[in-house]
Amino acid sequence: MRIVQAKEITEAVAKLCWEACYYLPEDVLAGFKEAERTEASPIGKSILQQLLVNAEEAKVNHMPYCHDTGMAVVFIEIGQDVHVTGGNFLDCVQEGVRVGYRDGFLRKSVVGDPLLRVNTNDNTPAVVHTDIVPGDQVKITVLPKGGGSENMSAMKFLLPGEGAKGVKDFVLQTIKNAGGKACPPVVVGVGIGGSFDKVTNLAKHAVLREIGVHHPDPHIAELEAELLEEINNTGIGPQGLGGTSTALWVPIETYACHITALPVAVNIQCHAARKKTAIV
Amino acid sequence: MAEYRLKTPLTDEDIEMLRIGDSVLLTGTIYMARDAAHKRMVELLEANKPLPVNLKGEIIFYAGPCPPKPGQIIGPVAPTTAYRMDPYAPAMYEYGVKGTIGKGPRREMVKEACKEFKAISFAAIGGLSTILSRRITDVELVAYEDLGPEAIRRLEVEDFPLLVAYDSYGDDLYEQEIPKYENYQNNKGVVS
Numbered sequence: 001m002r003i004v005q006a007k008e009i010t011e012a013v014a015k016l017c018w019e020a021c022y023y024l025p026e027d028v029l030a031g032f033k034e035a036e037r038t039e040a041s042p043i044g045k046s047i048l049q050q051l052l053v054n055a056e057e058a059k060v061n062h063m064p065y066c067h068d069t070g071m072a073v074v075f076i077e078i079g080q081d082v083h084v085t086g087g088n089f090l091d092c093v094q095e096g097v098r099v100g101y102r103d104g105f106l107r108k109s110v111v112g113d114p115l116l117r118v119n120t121n122d123n124t125p126a127v128v129h130t131d132i133v134p135g136d137q138v139k140i141t142v143l144p145k146g147g148g149s150e151n152m153s154a155m156k157f158l159l160p161g162e163g164a165k166g167v168k169d170f171v172l173q174t175i176k177n178a179g180g181k182a183c184p185p186v187v188v189g190v191g192i193g194g195s196f197d198k199v200t201n202l203a204k205h206a207v208l209r210e211i212g213v214h215h216p217d218p219h220i221a222e223l224e225a226e227l228l229e230e231i232n233n234t235g236i237g238p239q240g241l242g243g244t245s246t247a248l249w250v251p252i253e254t255y256a257c258h259i260t261a262l263p264v265a266v267n268i269q270c271h272a273a274r275k276k277t278a279i280v
Numbered sequence: 281m282a283e284y285r286l287k288t289p290l291t292d293e294d295i296e297m298l299r300i301g302d303s304v305l306l307t308g309t310i311y312m313a314r315d316a317a318h319k320r321m322v323e324l325l326e327a328n329k330p331l332p333v334n335l336k337g338e339i340i341f342y343a344g345p346c347p348p349k350p351g352q353i354i355g356p357v358a359p360t361t362a363y364r365m366d367p368y369a370p371a372m373y374e375y376g377v378k379g380t381i382g383k384g385p386r387r388e389m390v391k392e393a394c395k396e397f398k399a400i401s402f403a404a405i406g407g408l409s410t411i412l413s414r415r416i417t418d419v420e421l422v423a424y425e426d427l428g429p430e431a432i433r434r435l436e437v438e439d440f441p442l443l444v445a446y447d448s449y450g451d452d453l454y455e456q457e458i459p460k461y462e463n464y465q466n467n468k469g470v471v472s
Contacts, residue, residue: 235462242457
């Protein structure tokens with residue numbers, strides 16, 4: 001058994017919040033560069049060039065790449081041989097978000113009650129997903145999720161017989177409906193299978209996968225490639241102002257499901273495709 | 281697709297001149313307001329009450345900034361998704377707002393309002409927050425402080441980069457551009 005101090009969790013989460021917002025991941029920057037190289041629309045090409053400059057300025061000046069520093073979604077894998085001491089584990093995670101958004105000068109974009117809508121002024125609470133895994137480490141990933149693209153995400157139960165074609169139609173329909181509202185070029189996280197709750201979780205996890213990495217199952221990898229091509233043939237383009245770079249990547253995650261069901265979820269991630277992981 | 285450098289307030293001649301796809305570098309005063317502020321303002325307009333700040337002839341920037349770091353006047357900021365303000369936009373244009381700045385496509389009601397009330401809906405690049413914040417030279421919080429990042433702020437901007445997305449003739453840049461690139465790969469790279 002390994003002892004982990006609660007304050008180590010707080011410190012790690014805080015640092016991940018601002019680092020994620022300041023420094024776009026290398027795979028996303030590589031995606032921008034490739035999109036800029038191939039983009040057919042002059043407006044689209046100019047937008048991609050400006051996004052690359054924006055990313056560089058954010059990095060050099062340690063400033064948020066995008067002002068919508070999101071609602072923090074925190075994924076934690078806790079090794080079963082870890083014992084956390086010195087505080088309530090989940091409170092430490094929320095405290096990390098509070099400190100990270102305060103000290104990182106990130107925008108506070110969370111309202112406490114969805115109907116009364118009063119800003120909590122510290123960006124808490126975060127959405128926290130925990131998994132218990134083998135080992136004696138704690139792996140923490142912070143995904144600061146912007147509102148514009150999250151708003152365009154969707155979930156549907158298809159009939160089992162609709163199969164891969166039904167999945168493709170639903171994903172494409174969701175992307176067309178989102179258009180420029182989701183701040184393309186986007187990463188399209190897709191979940192297939194599981195239950196009502198599981199499928200959206202799959203789609204969210206898919207967004208975390210590195211751009212350029214396909215699903216290990218060949219038929220899912222093929223579906224990813226086909227969807228990427230078809231999404232980039234919609235014409236939506238950067239910011240929805242026309243072009244050939246609508247999506248940077250289409251990662252799909254799958255799970256077993258009931259004989260009656262074929263659930264599909266699409267979680268759209270805007271071009272501020274931020275994610276940052278640390279191990280405690 | 282012309283390029284202009286314009287100063288606020290926009291004149292009727294400026295608005296008549298602007299067509300979709302035109303680039304504008306805007307200098308002068310604009311007002312930042314988004315969802316929560318619009319809800320309050322449109323409730324005031326419906327009750328025939330004055331707005332907390334006079335926006336007749338002005339331009340509204342749909343946005344909410346990050347807090348400034350020490351030494352900055354404002355943190356990063358870029359437009360939020362414009363369609364969420366669509367239900368409020370016709371009332372604001374009718375009241376006398378001459379331009380709005382957002383990102384993404386808008387609904388028919390906004391196109392019609394721009395035509396009817398001779399106004400513009402501009403697009404700026406969503407997420408271009410570090411770059412855009414450097415074009416802001418002064419900031420003053422003028423209303424609804426309790427809304428935090430959603431409060432109304434008066435900004436002075438210099439060469440703020442915009443595209444005309446919807447003009448006063450009822451034209452739509454998104455509708456014009458997207459079909460050109462539809463099935464681009466299948467058409468062997470020919471812009472239709």
